[in-house]
Amino acid sequence: MRLSKEARRAALQAYLRENPFVTDEALAEHFGVSVQTIRLDRAALGIPEMRDRVRAVAERLFQNVTSLAEEEFIGTLVALELDRRAASTLTITPVHTFRRSRIARGHVLFAQANALAIAVAPAPAALTRRAEIDYLAPVTLGDTVEAVATVVERPKPNRRVVRVEGAVGGKPVFTGVFRVALLRAEEFTGEAEGMGRAHRR
Amino acid sequence: MRLSKEARRAALQAYLRENPFVTDEALAEHFGVSVQTIRLDRAALGIPEMRDRVRAVAERLFQNVTSLAEEEFIGTLVALELDRRAASTLTITPVHTFRRSRIARGHVLFAQANALAIAVAPAPAALTRRAEIDYLAPVTLGDTVEAVATVVERPKPNRRVVRVEGAVGGKPVFTGVFRVALLRAEEFTGEAEGMGRAHRR
């Protein structure tokens, strides 16, 4: 016997984790068993068919990319008065930190602040034109950063200057100033790009 | 006629850009035409069938499962002379952009620049203390950003001022100045990070 049933099933799980988009036929060949056996294994393990696996991956990942404006946010929006102020919180998890020092990476806090500056902008979309950020104290694993953005200047109808301050337990950890440009809806209607090419057969 | 052929095809392209996972049948219903007409339209526009669209999305995004924040180094390090200069490239994929505008989010470019500033620092780890970044032109989906970091000042033995310039096809898209603090190993419980190794993408 090439592999015991249990061993094969364990291997199958592992293999599919790494290569989610293989057909039963390819799996059968890979494990030296028949397609039917693979199907039995999948059924026993509750693994859906390839098309469903592909679709699940695609949908989950597409959601990340395509999520609505409020989900594009880094951190959790806790207050928003358009064109006035906004606030968010972000709890630092291991994915946000340098592995060894457990200090949050600069760009994570920048992202929280930048997202907040864009969220407070009274427009369907906004672009950052300039940012200055001062890191006052390191933020470490487990900290919850409370950030507050305040519109401090409106130099032109479509420009805003936003000050963002971040604190952990009341102690300031960063401050930043973001100059953003407001966009009207028609300024970001992208152009086609083709979905790819047909193939097969 | 509900919509002229050309109008329908344009609408179809746009619709599929936002909803890539729709079957021909759903499209036919949506546009009030027969499934066959949708197929003709897809053929004329070179749009592959739904399964292929799903698959393309899934495969393209699968490599990026590691969310932005999880990556050690944002971009691919292509050159490094410690305490002098460093360079990286970053190709903008959908995960880096706003969904509708397809413009790279500010924090993505910040992250590339910041990672580079930290990588060039001659220390096992470094922290950003202050950053200024100017966005000169929008960076869009598919662009490859070439960033170069240069150490421009060494105000103290453990401080560096790094200028980072980003360009797409030779055209500047951002410039930034990062002031970083070098850390000695004993300044945190652990060791290096920041010396980021290149990540494939």
Add this chain to the structure above:
DNA sequence: GGCGAATTTAGCACCAGGTCATAAGCGGCG
């Protein structure tokens, strides 16, 4: 209103990659 061309719809055969159910083969072992 009539006509030809463009456009749309329909029908049929076929394919991949499955589902589900049923049946048959095989190896080991008590």
Add this chain to the structure above:
DNA sequence: CGCCGCTTATGACCTGGTGCTAAATTCGCC
């Protein structure tokens, strides 16, 4: 030997298509 666990085979059916042909409809134009 017979039975059990496992594997394999078979056939009917499903979805979301491709490719082709042919018919029906609609448009532009005289």
